[in-house]
Each structure stands twice: as structure tokens, then as C-alpha cells.
Amino acid sequence: MARVTVEDCVDKVPNRFELVLLAAHRARSIADGSSVTVPVNADKNPVIALREIAERTIPPEDMRESLIHSIQKNVEVDEPEAVAAPLLPPERRAPVLGRDDQSSDSVVDVMTEEQLLRGLESMTPTEPSANGGPNGGPRERDRDRGR
Template identity: 75%
Template sequence: MARVTVEDCVDKVPNRFELVLLAARRARSVAAGSMITVDRDNDKNPVVALREIADETIDLDDLKSSLVHSLQRRVEVDEPEEDNMAALMSSSSEWAGVVQEGEPEETFTASEVGATDEAPAENEETEADDPFAAS
């Protein structure tokens, strides 16, 4: 094949927009050092990518999944929910304020937690009153 045209590739990838995305992804990977599967014949990377698609020397499904993965901003990992729930159920329930039977309940006095008996003066603003206070 001396020249590659879009018509040669449309048989393999019917959507022209998808063809452009796949060829661009493959051309970038060739530029990054990926091995080419056709003779270069002094062609540039986009032409080599189109020739590989037309000759079906690369796996289009792998190329599509690579393209989708490169365009994703957030990659979700499939984890079974049962494992997450089991981990949550087995963890200590102290953070939720639940006291299990047989365990002594901890109590604190006001002085232990830093509370004071003084009330703020009427003209004084408290941190809770000021919504713009730096935290």
C-alpha cells in the first residue's frame, strides 16, 4: 500500500471521529517509542498509525481501552461492597459514640475538656458568632 487514505481505515473503524482519536493515540505511542508493526517507508507517525489500523496489525480493542483510560480524569477501582462493609462492621464503634455492653463508659469533667465557667462578655464576639473567623 503506497498511500493510506481514510477510506482504507473506515472499513475497520466506521466512525471517522473515533478513527482520528485512535490514530492520534497510536501515533503518540509510536512517538513515545512503541514498536511499529508495519514498515515505516519514510512515513510520519500519523501515517504509520493509519497504515497499522488499515492493515489490522494492531489490536483495536486494546487501543480503544488505552484511549479511554488516557481520557479518564478519575479512575474508579471496582471493589466488592461486602469487603468494605465487613471492614466497617469489624472496626471499633467508639468513633460513633456507641458503647458496647461490658465496657466502662468514660466520663470527663468540664475542667478536663477545657471548659470554663466564664461566659463571654456581651460586647465580645465568640468564634461561633463570626462566620468569617479563620479556622
């Protein structure tokens, strides 16, 4: 059999870039152990993949779906519909904080940005080097050593 060229496959997959992607993906799946649908004839995996595309033993649409599925990072999960799981009646539902009895909610203090900043500044510890530290500043240490 003659070597398969891209020209043999372009009429099956018109976009050459997509053809390369599909053939490369199929060659990788053959290398991973997927069954081959054409005679091997001591050909390498990319040639086998191109021959499968040229002979239409695997539909290009199936190869395209397989490629897309292999690239996807997030798999869509069907959420249950509202009719599948009806809501509990209100008398059987657990109370939701902040949405149940408004009279039992506690009052939240309101603080301005300036008040918050002043409060944070009063909590900030001073650095030891700013006050001379536990051993004093550099001049006091020199004095203690007798210099």
C-alpha cells in the first residue's frame, strides 16, 4: 500500500489543523493500547491514525468528541431538578440565621473607618529598636561596655 498523505485525509477532515490534532490524538490513543481498525503493516502510530481517517474506519466526529473529552478539565455534572427533590414545608425547615425571627437578632455595632484605624494603632506593639530595645540603643550598649 502506498504511504498515506495529508491529501488522502483532507476530503474527510477539511481543516488541516484539526486533521493534525485528530491524527495526533488517535496516534496517542493507539500507543496507549486502543484497538487498531486497519491492518498495521509495520506502520507507526501516526501513519495508522491517518490511514484510519482516510479509510473512515473511525468517524471523524467520534475522534473529535474523544479529543474534546480528553482536553476538558471540568466535567459537567447534572444538577437535580427542583421537581425531583421537593422542598420541605416551612414548618419542618430548620431556622436560618438572620432570616428567622428578626426580634432575636443581636444588634451589630457600627464603626467608622477612622475609629477602626485608631483602635488598630493603639494595639500595634512598638519595635524594640524604636525604644532602645531590652538592652537599650546602640549608644547605651556602648556605655554599658565601658566605651
